[in-house]
Amino acid sequence: MTDRTLRSPDDLNSLDFDKLDGLLPVVAQDANSGDVLMVAFADREALEATLRTGEAHFWSRSRKARWKKGETSGNTLSVVSLHADCDADTVLALVTPAGPSCHTGESTCFGEGASPQGTLERLDATLALRAVERPPSSYTTRLLDDTNLRLKKLGEECAELVAALATKDGGRATEESADLFYHILVGLRAEGIGADALLSELDKRAN
Numbered sequence: 580m581t582d583r584t585l586r587s588p589d590d591l592n593s594l595d596f597d598k599l600d601g602l603l604p605v606v607a608q609d610a611n612s613g614d615v616l617m618v619a620f621a622d623r624e625a626l627e628a629t630l631r632t633g634e635a636h637f638w639s640r641s642r643k644a645r646w647k648k649g650e651t652s653g654n655t656l657s658v659v660s661l662h663a664d665c666d667a668d669t670v671l672a673l674v675t676p677a678g679p680s681c682h683t684g685e686s687t688c689f690g691e692g693a694s695p696q697g698t699l700e701r702l703d704a705t706l707a708l709r710a711v712e713r714p715p716s717s718y719t720t721r722l723l724d725d726t727n728l729r730l731k732k733l734g735e736e737c738a739e740l741v742a743a744l745a746t747k748d749g750g751r752a753t754e755e756s757a758d759l760f761y762h763i764l765v766g767l768r769a770e771g772i773g774a775d776a777l778l779s780e781l782d783k784r785a786n
Contacts, residue, residue, distance in 0.1 A: 585661040585670070588627050595668045596623060602638055603670055607648075607680065610659040610673040611775050612700065616680035617688045619648075621670065626661070633658055635672055654678035703764060703774035710768050722765045729769060733762050 585591060594603060602620045609616055619637040621629070625645050628636040635648040635656035649655030656674040663670055681688040709719040722729045736759040743752040764774060 581665075583663040583665070583667075585626070585630070585663055588630060591623055591626055591630075593667055594623075594626075594663055594670070595666070598668050602640070603668060605635075605637065605670045605672050607635060607656055607672045607674050610675055611778060614687050615689055616656070616674065616676060616686070626670065629658055629661065629672070635674060648680075649677065652678070654680065656680065699774055699778075702761070703768075706764055706768045707773065719765060722762070723769050726769070729762070729766055733759075733766055736762050 585594075596603060599620070601622050603622075603626075604618055605621045605626075606618050607616045608614065620640060621636065622638045622645070625636040625638050628645070628647070632647075635658055637646055637648060638644075639646050647655070655677045656672070657677065659673040659675060661670055661672055676686070679686050706719060709717055710723055713720045713723070722732065736755060740752060740755040740759050743755045764777075767773070767777065
Protein backbone atom coordinates (compact mmCIF):
# COMPACT_ATOMS: atom_id res chain seq x y z
CA MET A 580 0.00 0.00 0.00
CA THR A 581 1.33 3.43 -0.96
CA ASP A 582 2.48 5.67 1.88
CA ARG A 583 0.96 9.14 1.31
CA THR A 584 1.99 10.59 4.67
CA LEU A 585 2.91 14.28 4.56
CA ARG A 586 5.90 14.72 6.84
CA SER A 587 7.63 17.88 5.60
CA PRO A 588 6.90 21.02 3.58
CA ASP A 589 8.57 19.37 0.57
CA ASP A 590 5.90 16.64 0.65
CA LEU A 591 3.29 19.33 -0.04
CA ASN A 592 4.72 19.68 -3.56
CA SER A 593 2.83 16.52 -4.48
CA LEU A 594 -0.55 18.07 -3.65
CA ASP A 595 -2.89 19.54 -6.26
CA PHE A 596 -3.73 23.04 -5.03
CA ASP A 597 -5.08 24.16 -8.42
CA LYS A 598 -8.53 22.50 -8.36
CA LEU A 599 -9.94 24.83 -5.67
CA ASP A 600 -7.89 27.97 -6.26
CA GLY A 601 -5.11 27.11 -3.85
CA LEU A 602 -7.22 25.33 -1.23
CA LEU A 603 -7.60 21.70 -0.19
CA PRO A 604 -10.32 20.15 1.99
CA VAL A 605 -8.91 18.73 5.21
CA VAL A 606 -10.80 15.99 7.04
CA ALA A 607 -9.96 15.92 10.76
CA GLN A 608 -10.36 12.46 12.31
CA ASP A 609 -9.79 11.49 15.94
CA ALA A 610 -6.69 9.29 15.90
CA ASN A 611 -7.94 7.23 18.85
CA SER A 612 -11.71 6.86 18.39
CA GLY A 613 -11.89 7.09 14.62
CA ASP A 614 -14.60 9.78 14.84
CA VAL A 615 -14.67 12.22 11.93
CA LEU A 616 -14.59 15.55 13.76
CA MET A 617 -14.78 18.28 11.14
CA VAL A 618 -13.95 19.33 7.59
CA ALA A 619 -12.20 22.59 6.80
CA PHE A 620 -10.01 24.05 4.07
CA ALA A 621 -6.31 24.80 4.08
CA ASP A 622 -3.92 26.52 1.74
CA ARG A 623 -0.26 25.58 1.48
CA GLU A 624 0.84 28.00 4.20
CA ALA A 625 -1.76 26.62 6.61
CA LEU A 626 -0.52 23.09 6.00
CA GLU A 627 3.07 24.25 6.47
CA ALA A 628 2.08 25.83 9.79
CA THR A 629 0.39 22.57 10.78
CA LEU A 630 3.53 20.59 10.02
CA ARG A 631 5.74 23.13 11.79
CA THR A 632 3.71 23.48 14.99
CA GLY A 633 1.90 20.14 15.27
CA GLU A 634 -1.40 22.04 15.67
CA ALA A 635 -4.09 22.16 12.97
CA HIS A 636 -4.22 25.37 10.91
CA PHE A 637 -6.82 26.13 8.24
CA TRP A 638 -7.99 28.80 5.80
CA SER A 639 -11.31 30.55 6.41
CA ARG A 640 -13.11 31.15 3.13
CA SER A 641 -15.53 33.61 4.74
CA ARG A 642 -12.90 35.69 6.54
CA LYS A 643 -10.25 35.19 3.86
CA ALA A 644 -7.70 34.51 6.56
CA ARG A 645 -5.58 31.73 7.99
CA TRP A 646 -6.55 30.46 11.45
CA LYS A 647 -5.42 28.01 14.07
CA LYS A 648 -8.09 25.66 15.40
CA GLY A 649 -8.77 26.50 19.05
CA GLU A 650 -6.82 29.73 19.05
CA THR A 651 -9.62 31.51 20.92
CA SER A 652 -11.65 28.60 22.34
CA GLY A 653 -8.74 26.45 23.47
CA ASN A 654 -10.26 23.47 21.63
CA THR A 655 -7.15 22.72 19.62
CA LEU A 656 -6.40 19.77 17.39
CA SER A 657 -2.97 18.26 17.96
CA VAL A 658 -1.94 16.61 14.73
CA VAL A 659 -0.64 13.05 14.86
CA SER A 660 -0.14 12.78 11.11
CA LEU A 661 -1.26 14.15 7.74
CA HIS A 662 -2.11 12.00 4.74
CA ALA A 663 -2.91 12.86 1.12
CA ASP A 664 -5.60 10.96 -0.74
CA CYS A 665 -4.97 9.09 -4.00
CA ASP A 666 -5.82 12.16 -6.12
CA ALA A 667 -3.62 14.43 -3.99
CA ASP A 668 -6.47 16.93 -3.63
CA THR A 669 -7.72 16.10 -0.09
CA VAL A 670 -5.85 15.75 3.20
CA LEU A 671 -6.72 13.49 6.12
CA ALA A 672 -5.51 14.85 9.47
CA LEU A 673 -5.33 12.30 12.27
CA VAL A 674 -5.64 14.39 15.41
CA THR A 675 -5.99 14.39 19.17
CA PRO A 676 -8.70 16.92 20.11
CA ALA A 677 -8.55 19.08 23.22
CA GLY A 678 -12.24 19.58 23.86
CA PRO A 679 -15.14 19.66 21.40
CA SER A 680 -14.26 20.17 17.75
CA CYS A 681 -17.55 21.71 16.59
CA HIS A 682 -18.40 25.39 17.17
CA THR A 683 -21.75 24.20 18.57
CA GLY A 684 -19.95 22.59 21.50
CA GLU A 685 -20.41 19.03 20.26
CA SER A 686 -17.44 16.72 19.93
CA THR A 687 -17.97 16.30 16.18
CA CYS A 688 -19.63 18.46 13.54
CA PHE A 689 -21.43 15.38 12.19
CA GLY A 690 -23.40 14.46 15.31
CA GLU A 691 -23.46 11.47 17.61
CA GLY A 692 -24.78 9.05 14.98
CA ALA A 693 -21.66 9.50 12.86
CA SER A 694 -19.32 8.15 15.54
CA PRO A 695 -18.18 4.61 14.66
CA GLN A 696 -18.24 3.26 18.19
CA GLY A 697 -16.89 -0.26 18.07
CA THR A 698 -17.12 -3.18 20.47
CA LEU A 699 -14.18 -2.03 22.58
CA GLU A 700 -15.57 1.49 22.95
CA ARG A 701 -19.02 0.18 23.90
CA LEU A 702 -17.55 -2.19 26.49
CA ASP A 703 -15.32 0.52 27.94
CA ALA A 704 -18.25 2.96 28.12
CA THR A 705 -20.30 0.32 29.97
CA LEU A 706 -17.47 -0.28 32.45
CA ALA A 707 -17.11 3.46 33.01
CA LEU A 708 -20.84 3.68 33.74
CA ARG A 709 -20.69 0.73 36.14
CA ALA A 710 -17.79 2.40 37.95
CA VAL A 711 -19.97 5.46 38.57
CA GLU A 712 -23.37 3.89 39.23
CA ARG A 713 -22.21 0.67 41.00
CA PRO A 714 -25.45 -1.34 40.51
CA PRO A 715 -25.43 -4.01 43.24
CA SER A 716 -26.51 -6.83 40.93
CA SER A 717 -23.62 -6.25 38.49
CA TYR A 718 -20.66 -8.66 38.33
CA THR A 719 -18.52 -5.73 37.21
CA THR A 720 -19.45 -3.89 40.41
CA ARG A 721 -18.35 -6.90 42.47
CA LEU A 722 -14.99 -6.87 40.73
CA LEU A 723 -14.55 -3.12 41.11
CA ASP A 724 -15.37 -3.32 44.83
CA ASP A 725 -13.14 -6.30 45.62
CA THR A 726 -9.43 -6.05 44.80
CA ASN A 727 -8.70 -9.65 45.80
CA LEU A 728 -11.49 -11.00 43.60
CA ARG A 729 -10.29 -8.84 40.69
CA LEU A 730 -6.74 -10.12 40.91
CA LYS A 731 -7.84 -13.72 41.47
CA LYS A 732 -10.04 -13.66 38.36
CA LEU A 733 -7.24 -12.18 36.28
CA GLY A 734 -4.98 -15.05 37.32
CA GLU A 735 -7.65 -17.65 36.65
CA GLU A 736 -8.51 -16.30 33.20
CA CYS A 737 -4.83 -16.13 32.29
CA ALA A 738 -4.30 -19.76 33.30
CA GLU A 739 -7.39 -20.88 31.40
CA LEU A 740 -6.19 -19.16 28.23
CA VAL A 741 -2.77 -20.80 28.55
CA ALA A 742 -4.43 -24.20 28.98
CA ALA A 743 -6.62 -23.68 25.91
CA LEU A 744 -3.64 -22.67 23.81
CA ALA A 745 -1.59 -25.60 25.10
CA THR A 746 -4.28 -28.05 23.96
CA LYS A 747 -4.71 -26.18 20.65
CA ASP A 748 -8.40 -25.64 21.37
CA GLY A 749 -9.03 -22.61 19.15
CA GLY A 750 -12.66 -22.09 20.09
CA ARG A 751 -11.98 -22.20 23.80
CA ALA A 752 -8.89 -20.02 23.38
CA THR A 753 -11.03 -17.34 21.74
CA GLU A 754 -13.57 -17.47 24.57
CA GLU A 755 -10.88 -17.37 27.25
CA SER A 756 -9.17 -14.45 25.48
CA ALA A 757 -12.43 -12.50 25.61
CA ASP A 758 -12.83 -13.33 29.32
CA LEU A 759 -9.27 -12.23 30.04
CA PHE A 760 -9.62 -9.03 28.04
CA TYR A 761 -12.79 -8.09 29.93
CA HIS A 762 -11.06 -8.65 33.28
CA ILE A 763 -8.05 -6.62 32.12
CA LEU A 764 -10.33 -3.68 31.25
CA VAL A 765 -12.07 -3.94 34.63
CA GLY A 766 -8.69 -4.02 36.38
CA LEU A 767 -7.60 -0.90 34.53
CA ARG A 768 -10.91 0.84 35.17
CA ALA A 769 -10.52 0.17 38.90
CA GLU A 770 -7.32 2.24 38.71
CA GLY A 771 -9.07 5.01 36.77
CA ILE A 772 -7.57 3.95 33.44
CA GLY A 773 -9.75 3.71 30.33
CA ALA A 774 -9.32 1.73 27.13
CA ASP A 775 -8.01 4.83 25.34
CA ALA A 776 -4.80 4.68 27.39
CA LEU A 777 -4.39 1.00 26.51
CA LEU A 778 -4.95 1.72 22.82
CA SER A 779 -2.44 4.58 22.91
CA GLU A 780 0.19 2.29 24.39
CA LEU A 781 -0.55 -0.38 21.76
CA ASP A 782 -0.34 2.25 19.05
CA LYS A 783 3.20 3.15 20.16
CA ARG A 784 4.22 -0.47 19.75
CA ALA A 785 2.67 -0.75 16.29
CA ASN A 786 5.18 1.71 14.82
